[in-house]
Amino acid sequence: xxxxHRRATGGKPRENWYQLDLSGNVYPTLQSKRFSSVFRVGxxxxxxxxxxxxxxxxxxxxxxxxxxxxxxHKGLFWRYLEPNHAPLPPVRExxxxxxxxxxxxxxxxxxxRLYYFENSFSLEIFHSLTDGTGALYFxxxxxxxxLRLKGYPIPDxxxxxxxxxxxxxxxxxDSYMRYARSRFRPKRAQEKAYRLRGTKEPxxxxxxxxxxxxxxxxxxxxxxxxxxxxEYLNSVLLFALMQEQKARxxxxxxxxxxxxxVNLRRFFPSRTMRNFITMVYxxxxxxxxxxxxxxxxxxxxHYMRYYLNDKFLGADITTNAATRTxxxxxxxxxxxxxxxxxxxxxxxxxxxxxxxxTNLGTVDVPDEMRPHVDHFEILMGQPFSERxxxxxxxFGNQTVINFASSIVETDVEKFFFRxxxxxxxxxxxKSNRTMEVR
Amino acid sequence: xxxxxNCGVELDPSLTRCPLCNTPVINPNEMEPNLLxxxxxxxxxxxxxxxxxxxxxxLISVVLIGTALTCGLLNLFIYRFGHWSxxxxxxxxxxxxxxxxxxxxxxxxxxxSILLDALASALYIGIIAYDLPDSTWYIGLFVPVxxxxxxxxxxxxxxxxxxCRSILSTATAFVIVCGLFCVGLELLIRRFFDARLYxxxxxxxxxxxxxxxxxxxxxxxxxxLREAVRRRMHL
Numbered sequence: 073x074x075x076x077h078r079r080a081t082g083g084k085p086r087e088n089w090y091q092l093d094l095s096g097n098v099y100p101t102l103q104s105k106r107f108s109s110v111f112r113v114g115x116x117x118x119x120x121x122x123x124x125x126x127x128x129x130x131x132x133x134x135x136x137x138x139x140x141x142x143x144x145h146k147g148l149f150w151r152y153l154e155p156n157h158a159p160l161p162p163v164r165e166x167x168x169x170x171x172x173x174x175x176x177x178x179x180x181x182x183x184x185r186l187y188y189f190e191n192s193f194s195l196e197i198f199h200s201l202t203d204g205t206g207a208l209y210f211x212x213x214x215x216x217x218x219l220r221l222k223g224y225p226i227p228d229x230x231x232x233x234x235x236x237x238x239x240x241x242x243x244x245x246d247s248y249m250r251y252a253r254s255r256f257r258p259k260r261a262q263e264k265a266y267r268l269r270g271t272k273e274p275x276x277x278x279x280x281x282x283x284x285x286x287x288x289x290x291x292x293x294x295x296x297x298x299x300x301x302x303e304y305l306n307s308v309l310l311f312a313l314m315q316e317q318k319a320r321x322x323x324x325x326x327x328x329x330x331x332x333x334v335n336l337r338r339f340f341p342s343r344t345m346r347n348f349i350t351m352v353y354x355x356x357x358x359x360x361x362x363x364x365x366x367x368x369x370x371x372x373x374h375y376m377r378y379y380l381n382d383k384f385l386g387a388d389i390t391t392n393a394a395t396r397t398x399x400x401x402x403x404x405x406x407x408x409x410x411x412x413x414x415x416x417x418x419x420x421x422x423x424x425x426x427x428x429x430t431n432l433g434t435v436d437v438p439d440e441m442r443p444h445v446d447h448f449e450i451l452m453g454q455p456f457s458e459r460x461x462x463x464x465x466x467f468g469n470q471t472v473i474n475f476a477s478s479i480v481e482t483d484v485e486k487f488f489f490r491x492x493x494x495x496x497x498x499x500x501x502k503s504n505r506t507m508e509v510r
Numbered sequence: 511x512x513x514x515x516n517c518g519v520e521l522d523p524s525l526t527r528c529p530l531c532n533t534p535v536i537n538p539n540e541m542e543p544n545l546l547x548x549x550x551x552x553x554x555x556x557x558x559x560x561x562x563x564x565x566x567x568x569l570i571s572v573v574l575i576g577t578a579l580t581c582g583l584l585n586l587f588i589y590r591f592g593h594w595s596x597x598x599x600x601x602x603x604x605x606x607x608x609x610x611x612x613x614x615x616x617x618x619x620x621x622x623s624i625l626l627d628a629l630a631s632a633l634y635i636g637i638i639a640y641d642l643p644d645s646t647w648y649i650g651l652f653v654p655v656x657x658x659x660x661x662x663x664x665x666x667x668x669x670x671x672x673x674c675r676s677i678l679s680t681a682t683a684f685v686i687v688c689g690l691f692c693v694g695l696e697l698l699i700r701r702f703f704d705a706r707l708y709x710x711x712x713x714x715x716x717x718x719x720x721x722x723x724x725x726x727x728x729x730x731x732x733x734x735l736r737e738a739v740r741r742r743m744h745l
Contacts, residue, residue, distance in 0.1 A: 167556030178559030189552045276558065280551070281529050283519070486517060486530035493518035501514075502522035503529035504551040 090142065090153040094248040094392055095347040096200035100144060100151050100176070101413045102456060106275065108173040111463075112451040113207045114194030115215050117444055121188045122222070127163040129218035130186050134160060136235040137210050139201050139244065139345060143181035149406055153200070156181050163188055168504055169276050171453035171476070174198050186214075191446065193218075199347070204432050204450060205335050206345040209233060211448075212437055219444055230436045240343065247342040252393035254386045265329035265355070266317050266426045268459045270479030278454055281475045281485045284447075284500045285492065287434075287466050293495050297366070299373045302431045305464060305473070306330055306354050306376075307369040308495075312487035313426050314358055314368075319483065329355040331425035335432075336389070339382040350388050352379055353425060365491070417456075427484060428452055428461040435467045442468070451476050460484050512537050523547040567613035571606065578602040593641050600637040604630040620667055628660045651702040658694040662687050678736070682726040689719030 092100075099109035134141050141160070142153035158180035166189030174183060174196070183198035195214070197207050209231055216232040228234045273279060294304035313328045333349040342348055354372045356363050363371070379385075395401055401409070435448045447470045452461035460477035475485045489499050512521050512535045514528035524547050527534050578599040585595030607630040610618065632653065639648035666687045674680045696712035709716070729735050 165554060166552040167554050168552050169556050172556050173558050175559060175561045177561040177563075187552075276556070482530050489519050489530060490517050498520065500520040500522065501517075501525070501529060502550050503525065505529050 088155060090139070090244065091246065092144075092151055092153060092200055093246040093346045093348075094389070094396055095203070095349060097150065097396070098413060098417070099199045101410045102417060103176070104173075105175075106173065107454060107456060108171075108175075109199040109453065110171045110174050110196050111199060111204065111207070111453040112170050112194050112196045112449075113204065113211050114192055114449040114451075115211055116192040116446040116449065117215075118191065118446050119444070120191055121193050121218075123163050123165075123188050125221050126186070126188055126193055126218055129214055129221050130163055131160050133210070133214045133217050133235055136213065136233060136237075136239065137345065138239060139206075140184050140197070140210060141182065142201065144176050144183060144198075144200060146406060149402060149404070149409075151200075151406065158182070161185065163193075165189070166192075166194065168506075169278050170194070170280075170451060171196060171278055172276055173454075192449075194449070202345055203333070203335070203347045203349045204430060205337060205348075208432060208435060208448075209345060212435070212441075215445070216438070216441060219441060224440070224444060226441045227438050230438045230441075232438055232441070242343040243345040245342075245344050246346060247336070247340065247344040247348045248389050248393055249396070251336070251340045251342070251386060252390040254383075254390035256387055257391040257394055258387050260388075260391065262420055262424065263327060264423045265353075266313065266322075266326035267423065267457065268316070268426065268479070268481075268484065269320070270458045270477075270481040272458060273478050273480060277478060278451075278504075279477050279479070279482075280451065280504045281482060281489075282449070282502050283473045283475075283489050283492070284502075285471045285473065285497055287469045287471045289497050290471055293497055297369045297373075299369055300376075301466075301471075302332075302433075302464075303373050303376050304369065305431065305462075306332065306429055307365065307372045308488055308491045309427060309429055309462060309484075310354065310356050310368050310372065311363075311365050311491055312484050314356065314363065315487040316483045317358065325358045327355050327357040327359070329353045329425045331428045333428075333430050334380060334385065336385060339380075339385050350385055350392070352376075422457050425459075427459055428455065429464070430462070431464040433466060435465055437467075446470075447472055449474060454478055462488075522550055524549050563613045567609070570609055570613065574602040574606050596637045596641060600634040604634045620671075621664055624660070624663055624667065628656060632656055647702070651698060654698045654701075655695060658698065659691065662691050662694075676730065678726055678730045678739075682723050682730065685719045685723045685726065689716040689723075692716065692719075 102109060138155060139153065141156050143156040143158075144151055145154050161179055161182045161184060163186045166187035170187075174185070176183070179185065183201055185196040187194045187196070193214075195207060195211050197210075202210070212231040213233045213235060216226040216228070217235060219226050226232065290301055290304070294301045297304060297307075299307070309330055310328055313330075317325060317328065331351050331353060334352055336342065336348045336350060337344075340348075352375075354375045356368055356371055430450070430452055432448075432450055437445060445467065447467045448465045449472050450463040450465045451474050452463045453476060455461050455477060458477075458479050460475050460479070463474045463476070465472055475482075475488075477485075489501065492499050512523070512525075513519065514521055514531065514533055514535070516531045516533045517528055519528070519530065521528060521535055525535060581595040581598040585593070607626050610623070610626065635652055635656075636648060639645035639652070666683055669683045670680050674683055692712040692715040693709055696709050697707055700707055729739050
């Protein structure tokens with residue numbers, strides 16, 4: 073395996089180990105027997121997957137992404153990543169309950185799993201290693217290597233990396249520390265948001281409701297409202313949450329907020345393959361009055377336009393980075409940090425949003441690869457509390473919206489897809505649910 | 511191609527009900543259930559990978575065995591007063607048994623694990639009884655109390671795992687078990703001291719537990735009351 077660079081800017085990768093990036097530090101703290109921050113990216117091909125060839129391609133691709141083969145270890149003050157020299161993980165047959173917890177010491181300490189099922193294969197990654205963008209780079213490169221082994225000439229480029237080139241050091245940097253340069257650290261609002269209440273499913277059950285939409289129609293409808301697809305889908309989700317809250321007839325209504333990860337690579341010239349996201353919270357407050365759907369769309373549109381720029385996002389990551397640079401915090405032993413961070417997450421952070429939505433946008437691949445790919449699928453994974461997470465990916469004229477939750481009720485999904493149908497967007501639904509919804 | 515009449519979404523041919531609103535899919539042209547197309551998701555259910563903790567188990571075993579052995583030798587050859595090393599050796603044995611389910615055999619049945627823990631406790635208290643001049647209390651009082659606690663604990667665990675579905679029903683089972691244990695404890699104490707078998711202080715505990723359990727059962731059974739309590743008591 074290729075060794076990390078001796079010196080690099082930003083995240084300080086050292087010989088044979090890496091510091092966890094700013095986001096990556098939080099996810100292991102939340103790790104428990106029942107929960108891991110695992111997400112899934114998958115590709116559906118137009119032909120059946122050969123597991124033996126896939127495993128060969130997997131093992132050929134992994135050395136190009138040294139972070140993907142890292143193991144997480146505990147230090148006295150922080151956790152860190154270390155290259156793992158154990159036998160590479162095998163390819164497994166897919167399961168009905170994806171994104172299961174990933175104990176750090178299992179699976180030869182690898183924090184990555186690859187599954188295959190009929191025409192598709194899916195990658196599950198612990199969030200400390202990378203974010204959705206990094207995972208998609210890995211998946212596309214893996215798919216290209218697989219297709220090459222099957223005899224198709226697939227070139228590099230458009231998200232497919234050259235597996236023979238040396239790993240550029242920019243790909244391993246912690247871009248948070250490089251771009252956390254704001255002279256001002258804004259305080260963040262910490263207001264409780266409405267939270268779903270539902271019946272918990274049995275252990276390790278992840279309910280998926282997947283909707284497939286024609287992208288051209290989605291673009292048309294978003295264009296009619298004068299907003300982007302992400303803004304439109306956020307508005308639909310807020311609308312669905314508003315209806316859900318109203319249906320419950322609460323004694324006191326609460327603001328509705330969506331936790332939406334933003335890919336910071338769009339705003340800062342980073343090539344990192346590690347986490348480089350921050351959260352924004354588009355919201356509406358029904359206590360101020362009832363919102364119509366066009367009002368929600370306008371609210372979300374202006375929120376996004378106001379906050380999504382390098383100044384606001386830079387200030388946001390500077391606030392986050394302060395926890396990493398503060399000498400007092402740095403000197404606190406890890407177990408005490410874990411205690412505080414976990415309590416902070418449970419009592420404050422997790423209560424700040426009603427649902428999660430991520431849009432990885434249009435997935436690009438080389439033209440030669442396009443005829444072999446049907447679509448991509450993203451799953452945000454097991455939510456920390458009783459709520460639903462929504463992940464969107466687009467390939468060609470197919471936009472796939474996957475809802476993942478660990479509760480029996482599907483009210484939010486129902487209101488969400490019904491709204492799309494009301495807006496004349498045809499939706500095709502599939503689900504892994506084997507029990508009846510309530 | 512079927513659509514949900516409630517939601518208006520197109521449903522995958524494998525679905526017999528709309529996953530959003532539970533409306534059944536009834537297509538008069540396709541009433542034959544055997545013609546259902548394959549389920550679009552895998553059927554296999556995954557299990558979380560087991561974590562190997564044999565290294566830690568080995569380390570703990572070496573430390574405990576080393577401690578027990580050293581203390582035994584010291585007691586035998588250097589500090590020869592009394593049987594003080596029995597306490598240390600017993601404590602090491604108890605700790606080792608407590609660690610088995612966590613380290614060596616994580617899939618050990620919880621019932622067997624509780625049984626082993628009870629045996630370890632009996633062993634340790636037995637060592638203390640052996641070292642004391644009068645040990646009648648061990649057979650006469652401790653063993654029956656331990657058996658009572660063990661039986662109630664096993665019953666409680668079984669109830670929680672098989673019957674209880676909520677915090678309220680678990681709390682009900684816990685309160686009932688506490689009440690029964692206090693009654694059993696008082697009767698066993700009286701039996702040991704050859705006193706008349708009737709209950710005094712434990713009757714008060716039992717009454718309190720019965721009232722609490724009745725209240726909890728009422729809340730559990732009445733769904734409106736349960737929802738009201740949930741709303742008011744949520745953390």
